[in-house]
Amino acid sequence: MNNMANLMPSWQAVARLGIKPARKAINPEIIRKLFLEYSPPGYQIDDDNKKLIGTLIGYFAGDPNFNRHGLVQNQANSSKGLYLYGSYGVGKSQLMAIFHQIGIKLYTDRKSDGMCFKSTSALAVNQSYLDRANPTIQFDLASYHSGVIYFDDLGAESEVYGKDLLLQGILQERERLRWRTFVSTNLTPGQFNDKYGERLGARLPDMYNLISVKGPNRRSL
Numbered sequence: 111m112n113n114m115a116n117l118m119p120s121w122q123a124v125a126r127l128g129i130k131p132a133r134k135a136i137n138p139e140i141i142r143k144l145f146l147e148y149s150p151p152g153y154q155i156d157d158d159n160k161k162l163i164g165t166l167i168g169y170f171a172g173d174p175n176f177n178r179h180g181l182v183q184n185q186a187n188s189s190k191g192l193y194l195y196g197s198y199g200v201g202k203s204q205l206m207a208i209f210h211q212i213g214i215k216l217y218t219d220r221k222s223d224g225m226c227f228k229s230t231s232a233l234a235v236n237q238s239y240l241d242r243a244n245p246t247i248q249f250d251l252a253s254y255h256s257g258v259i260y261f262d263d264l265g266a267e268s269e270v271y272g273k274d275l276l277l278q279g280i281l282q283e284r285e286r287l288r289w290r291t292f293v294s295t296n297l298t299p300g301q302f303n304d305k306y307g308e309r310l311g312a313r314l315p316d317m318y319n320l321i322s323v324k325g326p327n328r329r330s331l
């Protein structure tokens with residue numbers, strides 16, 4: 111049964127921006143069971159994503175050997191964030207949406223905040239900034255500088271500072287403050303370097319576990 115909609119309001123109780131929670135190990139079997147529970151109807155676990163799902167379960171569980179399948183392309187470390195990149199439709203965003211809901215569920219039921227993270231998209235952040243003159247829109251740039259945050263579809267946003275990108279500044283500040291950041295994107299690490307600059311590009315392996323997500327377009331399955 112999919113209870114995602116019922117869990118969404120609890121995020122306000124989970125958010126602890128500005129406070130770095132201690133990461134406590136979580137039983138991976140609990141995460142695995144919840145992954146199956148919160149997977150959308152018809153979601154397929156197959157040879158293309160089975161190892162990736164296992165890697166991410168191990169990562170969020172705090173397993174120091176979460177990279178046993180060798181999918182992380184740089185030095186794997188659970189204290190780093192996640193940089194999931196791959197073609198359109200391979201399931202990056204869907205995976206992170208499931209793990210986001212698992213984190214909320216674990217906090218709601220067990221007061222375990224080790225998997226809690228805020229979820230947004232690069233496009234949503236960008237649009238909120240562009241619409242900030244609207245009195246009904248609340249945009250707080252500093253709120254994106256701290257806390258564990260997932261940015262979906264990084265690279266799809268447009269320029270808002272003339273030549274500079276809003277997300278570029280946000281990522282630079284998060285890197286400076288050493289907050290874990292989760293990213294899903296169509297940009298390879300090389301394309302990230304071209305878009306956001308060599309300074310951030312050079313720091314990519316230090317900030318993230320780099321994982322190439324491969325497989326068919328799951329939106330057409």
